[in-house]
Amino acid sequence: KQEVTQIPAALSVPEGENLVLNCSFTDSAIYNLQWFRQDPGKGLTSLLLIQSSQREQTSGRLNASLDKSSGRSTLYIAASQPGDSATYLCAVQDTGRRALTFGSGTRLQVQP
Amino acid sequence: DAGVIQSPRHEVTEMGQEVTLRCKPISGHNSLFWYRQTMMRGLELLIYFNNNVPIDDSGMPEDRFSAKMPNASFSTLKIQPSEPRDSAVYFCASSSARPRSGLAGGSTDTQYFGPGTRLTVL
Numbered sequence: 001k002q003e004v005t006q007i008p009a010a011l012s013v014p015e016g017e018n019l020v021l022n023c024s025f026t027d028s029a030i031y032n033l034q035w036f037r038q039d040p041g042k043g044l045t046s047l048l049l050i051q052s053s054q055r056e057q058t059s060g061r062l063n064a065s066l067d068k069s070s071g072r073s074t075l076y077i078a079a080s081q082p083g084d085s086a087t088y089l090c091a092v093q094d095t096g097r098r099a100l101t102f103g104s105g106t107r108l109q110v111q112p
Numbered sequence: 113d114a115g116v117i118q119s120p121r122h123e124v125t126e127m128g129q130e131v132t133l134r135c136k137p138i139s140g141h142n143s144l145f146w147y148r149q150t151m152m153r154g155l156e157l158l159i160y161f162n163n164n165v166p167i168d169d170s171g172m173p174e175d176r177f178s179a180k181m182p183n184a185s186f187s188t189l190k191i192q193p194s195e196p197r198d199s200a201v202y203f204c205a206s207s208s209a210r211p212r213s214g215l216a217g218g219s220t221d222t223q224y225f226g227p228g229t230r231l232t233v234l
Contacts, residue, residue, distance in 0.1 A: 034222065043116075043203060044225040089155070098143060098209065099168060100223060102155040 002027045002094050006103035013080055014111050021075040021106045023090030028068050034100065035064050035075050036089040044089065048075070080110045116226035118204050124232045130192040133229045136185055137206030145205040145223060146179055146189050155203070161187065162209060194233045201228045 003026045013019055023033070032051045036044040048057045048064040050073070056065040063076040077084060087107045091100040117136040125131055137144045145160040148171075159169040161181045172179070176195070181187040191198055205223040 036225075041230075043227040044205075046222045046224065049222050091155075097168070098162070098207075099145060099157040099160055099171075100155075101157075104154045 002030075002092060002101045004090055004092055004101050004103035006088075006090055006106050008106055009104065010107040010109075012109040012111065015080060015082060017080050017110075018076070018078050019080055019108070021077070021088050021090075021108070023073040023075070023103055025071045025073075025092050025101075027094065028071050029095040030068065031093045031095055033064075033066055033073050034091045034093070035062075035073075036091065038087045038089060038105070040086075047088075077108075080108075082110050082112045084108060085110050116204055116206050116224055118202075118226035118229050120229060121227060122230045122232075124234065125194055126234050127195055128193045129233075130190065131194045131198075131231060131233075133189040133202050133204075133231070135187045135189070135204030135226060137187070137204070138208075138224055139185065141206035141208045141224075142184070143207045143209045143221075144181060144187050145207075146187070147203040147205065147225075149201045149203060149228070150199075158189070158202075191231075194231075196233045199231055199233050201230050203228045 005024045007022045030052055034049045035047045037047055038044050050057045050066040061078040066073045087105040089105045090103040119134045143162050146158040147155050149155045157171040159172055159179045164181045179189045203225050205225045207221040207223045
């Protein structure tokens with residue numbers, strides 16, 4: 001059974017810092033990995049999707065990498081802003097299964 | 113597009129009552145997912161449909177839970193009777209499944225989530 005772990009569970013940084021969120025998964029037989037953002041009391045917003053054949057994806061100040069063989073992904077946020085404060089969730093789609101398996105998330109606070 | 117629509121946004125009910133959650137997926141999407149989020153267990157899949165047919169209901173906790181998708185634009189998740197441990201946020205998500213070339217089954221499409229229904233069972 002796939003298990004997804006996110007480290008750290010919470011992170012507080014001053015505005016302007018570059019930061020890295022980590023995600024690991026136990027079964028490397030995945031189709032893709034997604035990073036989501038969740039604001040308090042809100043739904044999930046997809047940030048980046050990396051297919052299993054890809055190594056990274058970029059969107060604006062966000063860069064996500066994938067090392068399938070080692071079961072790891074990182075989300076890099078450049079020049080963090082208070083508006084980046086949210087919970088970031090990592091999720092994998094396993095081979096042969098449409099549903100996503102989620103990590104428990106990293107709660108990020110960017111202080112102005 | 114309005115995105116995935118869920119109703120109600122909040123529901124407070126008493127133990128033993130029937131609860132029905134509703135979801136309207138994004139138009140044109142052929143896959144619909146129901147997830148539940150709790151502090152203890154995080155986000156977990158309950159069931160998903162492809163072309164209105166239930167494909168994987170392994171996450172449905174027990175017989176008290178049932179889900180239907182009578183057409184491509186509507187799905188319900190029903191809990192009868194409800195219990196306090198059912199209190200959670202229930203999310204609906206949809207995606208447009210496209211076969212991944214060269215592989216049997218599966219797809220690589222993004223899932224789009226609704227705002228969720230916060231259920232409290234007293």
